[in-house]
Amino acid sequence: MKKQVRTTFTDRREDAMEAKKKLLEKLKAAPKADDPEVIARRLEREAVAKARAERQAERARLKAEEQERKAAQDAADAEAAYAAEHAERLAREAEDKARAERAVADMAAMKEKRDKRYAARKAR
Structure with a gap:
């Protein structure tokens, strides 16, 4: 079945008035603010x-604790x-100091050898 096309001004005006009446009836039928059903839904x-809000506060608290723990x-x-x-x-410095002491001891030993050689040469 074909829908009739209502294109005249009066037809459009009647359709608009009918739509307004339906909207007004719908608003009148809506429950009031003191209706128990409305109060129950609001509660x-x-x-x-x-x-x-409690879950969000708990998440924020856990996040803050995690950040503190991480910090x-x-x-x-x-x-x-x-510390490491x-x-x-300190170990490197001790090693350097030991190396320097060995170098001084080695130089002293070389000097002592050299002095012995000179003394031996003079004694000959």
Whole structure:
């Protein structure tokens, strides 16, 4: 079945008035703010919002704790790295000092050998 096309001005005006009447009836039939059903839905939405806020606060608290733990771990890691570097530096300095002492001892031994050779040459 074909839909009739209503194109005259009066037809369009009647359609608009009918649509306005239907909208007004729909608004009149809507539940009022003091309706128990509306109050129950509002309370339910408030409970859901409160639960959501609590979950968000818990997530924020956990995130802050995780950041604090990570910061403490990073500080401990940095301190351990500094201690290891310091120990390595001390070991290097001790090794350098031992090497210098060996070099001085070797030079003293060479001087002593040289002095013995000179003394032996003079004695001949």
